[in-house]
Amino acid sequence: MPSFVRFCFALSLLTACAPTDREGSALANAATPESSTGGSVIETVRMDTADSDTVGANRSQMLAANGDQPGIVSMSVAPVAADSAAAQRVPNEYGRIPVVEYHLVDSTDGTYKVSRERFRAELDTLYARGYRPISLAEMLDKKIDLPRGMSPVLFIFDDASPSQFRYVERDGQLTVDPTSALGLWMDFAKDKPDWRNRGLFCLLSGAEAGRSFFGNKGIEGQKSEWRFPKLQQLDSMGFELCNHTLWHARLDKYDNAFVQEQIARGELAIDSAIPGYKVRGFALPLGMWPKTRELAWKGSWTDPKSKRELRYNYDAVFEVAGGPTRSPYDPNFNPRSISRIPLGKGMPLFPTLRQLEKEGPGGRYVSDGDASKVAGSP
């Protein structure tokens, strides 16, 4: 591991961790390409985090999109009222869809972090308010099929930290840690047949601090050999996998070749875990577009060792913020710039849900219960 590779995730060290271009190109050379046989990503390197100015800009955007009401994390809605509320909602399948964005799920709220209690409360709130998880494929393919009066929500988990998906090992058996986000989700869903396992995990495969397919090298008790089984388990449960680059490089800072290598190697790692997996979505690290915008969804990279060329071509690109996204039936829906709702300290869900309750443009997508028709008008 090169000496300049540093633990860099702690946001309190943002300025110190902001990489220079020199380091970036050195890292590109230092990184170990996968083998031609589809070998896994072995080496992990540090994540690019934003410099302080960029974080300021992003947080401003986030707060503008969500309102700054850190004290409000959830709302209680009487379950009895849920059915009648659904019946009263006017179908509008041109309405907006919340794409909620989680990073760490931990003991407390923080920057890019929500507490476990808050995560659970937000699941409760969304459920009580008539939101149901959909997949990215359902959105992109315009196959959202929910009961009348219900609304879609797309869950996205970024950065592949152990806090999202941890295993615990007992007597040689691996089980999902009930305190990880996936464990909390499973417990929440167990008595709710209308809450399906749908959502997207936007993965890093070679970043430091355990951000390598949910943990490696013993970080938070996670073994490197559990990484591929975790991806396979998510896939078999009904969740989808999304690329978030190899180690979270800020794509605006690098040249076109480096950008494509970061993205292609992220995809190659997913393919190593699940051969042939069709990745349809890409999340921009820190919301930063590469200088050549198109490279976020389409490009190629040739492994210098094997001479194998890997091409990528994504249907969806996710921004880091921007509020509820347009319905796929909306003529102005742009799948290569899907806005999201980042959740963390100072970035509550409540203002977004309140915004979605208003009637007219900007109001929530409400299903008519008939998958063959599109209710409402653009």
Ligand SMILES: [Zn+2]
């Ligand atoms: Zn990220």
